[in-house]
Amino acid sequence: MNVIQGRKPESVFRFFEEICAIPHPSFHEERIADYLVAFARARGLEYDRDELHNVLIKKPATPGREQDAPLLFQGHTDMVCEKNGDVEHDFLRDPLKLFVDGDLLGAEGTTLGGDDGIAVAMMLAMLDGELVSHPALECLFTSGEEVGLDGACAFDASKLCARTMINLDSEDLGVVTAGCAGGLRSELTLSCTPVPFDGKVIRISVRGLMGGHSGQDINSGRANANKLMGRLLASLTKQAAFSLISLCGGSKDNAIPRECEAVLSLPQNADLQRIASFLQDEADKIKCELIEDDRGFVCTVEPIADSPATVFSAEDTARAVAILSAAANGVFAMNRDVPNLVEFSRNLGVIHTEGNAIVFVFSSRSSMESYLDASINELDAIAAVTGCKTRHHSRYPGWVYAPASAVREAYLNAYRAVTGTEATVNVIHAGLECGVFYSKIPDMDMISVGPTMHDIHSPNERLDLSAVETFWKTLVETVDRWS
Numbered sequence: 001m002n003v004i005q006g007r008k009p010e011s012v013f014r015f016f017e018e019i020c021a022i023p024h025p026s027f028h029e030e031r032i033a034d035y036l037v038a039f040a041r042a043r044g045l046e047y048d049r050d051e052l053h054n055v056l057i058k059k060p061a062t063p064g065r066e067q068d069a070p071l072l073f074q075g076h077t078d079m080v081c082e083k084n085g086d087v088e089h090d091f092l093r094d095p096l097k098l099f100v101d102g103d104l105l106g107a108e109g110t111t112l113g114g115d116d117g118i119a120v121a122m123m124l125a126m127l128d129g130e131l132v133s134h135p136a137l138e139c140l141f142t143s144g145e146e147v148g149l150d151g152a153c154a155f156d157a158s159k160l161c162a163r164t165m166i167n168l169d170s171e172d173l174g175v176v177t178a179g180c181a182g183g184l185r186s187e188l189t190l191s192c193t194p195v196p197f198d199g200k201v202i203r204i205s206v207r208g209l210m211g212g213h214s215g216q217d218i219n220s221g222r223a224n225a226n227k228l229m230g231r232l233l234a235s236l237t238k239q240a241a242f243s244l245i246s247l248c249g250g251s252k253d254n255a256i257p258r259e260c261e262a263v264l265s266l267p268q269n270a271d272l273q274r275i276a277s278f279l280q281d282e283a284d285k286i287k288c289e290l291i292e293d294d295r296g297f298v299c300t301v302e303p304i305a306d307s308p309a310t311v312f313s314a315e316d317t318a319r320a321v322a323i324l325s326a327a328a329n330g331v332f333a334m335n336r337d338v339p340n341l342v343e344f345s346r347n348l349g350v351i352h353t354e355g356n357a358i359v360f361v362f363s364s365r366s367s368m369e370s371y372l373d374a375s376i377n378e379l380d381a382i383a384a385v386t387g388c389k390t391r392h393h394s395r396y397p398g399w400v401y402a403p404a405s406a407v408r409e410a411y412l413n414a415y416r417a418v419t420g421t422e423a424t425v426n427v428i429h430a431g432l433e434c435g436v437f438y439s440k441i442p443d444m445d446m447i448s449v450g451p452t453m454h455d456i457h458s459p460n461e462r463l464d465l466s467a468v469e470t471f472w473k474t475l476v477e478t479v480d481r482w483s
């Protein structure tokens, strides 16, 4: 392809283009793992590949650096596959079509996979001999990061010698991440009894909210569409007898939902006009509470002509409204040591109706395991009184900020030497593979860093080419100075 030809660091971009020609969606990392193994074999490097297609490649220290502490670099091989509606692209077969726009690199109509392909390319460049001098290197290419940190969780950490790790999965050049939250997903399933029905049907829709990431944006003050629907339904309970037919909101448990829709039945003699205007009044009051980001908020109420033969019973409807009202949402605790860092939060990301069941999907986050335990207990308690079943899964550990860190110091010094400016240190309220390694090897000294990327996980994903160059220089400088 050679779209990025001529840009520095050349070998990093050469490897990046090679990777982009190999399909590597989550759950399909076998081909990129083949490529990594072939790379290691061709260079006589020690490697290990496991069943999940995690690949570890080791390279001995250059002469004179044998006594320096080994360094582990780590990034993930899988990418999020999103494309624009009008684009023909098979992520399992087609190479990405790269283009350069000024200082930015993108892929035509699709995600680029700079997250985290640039980490893969950088580790390959290091292993390929681009570092003149280095201690023993371990480069770990993990699978399934985007779908629950699967590769990192399954990886046998006893294969690692290093106790210093540089994770290459951050997206802001000037920021060093030094801690992250853990999390878990919880599903509350309310099995409903269908009862015969003969009456009127309306659809209530909540739309126009900003949404955002359920971790990084949970403290933004943005409203949750599912919770707002809960407010409207709880108010409506005082005005009219109604039964739910379906309840659906949000699309991802790790996103703040922007939309929610409830279809419900009312008695044949119900005054729809009055009910619609009551709901509108309630929505207007809510609108006054919302922040500027959510100014697009609208609530619509519309009659539906065709009515189903059955609806959920009045008791089940009351249970659903109780869950929506009782399950707290948003920020529950702030970190004691790091200003403005959320310590504990929960997001009711998704509600869907499947047959005769309504499923509520929550994502809880904290770097402290005890808070995650508390979240489980709280949701179990709500489930117990409302007659739901709960399932908690995909739990991953957090990474607690370490006041002193040799690798953080080394990287910050290298960054200063390369750029003449200071990088900032950040702790995030979102998950990283670092949390998994922290739980496996608690004395692992870690940072997470990366070049600047924009709009990851969307077809607008762009990788900043100059940032890649500066980032690479900083890594080289860090390795040079490391002892």
Ligand SMILES: [Zn+2]
Binding pocket: 076, 115, 116, 145, 169
């Ligand atoms: Zn990533």
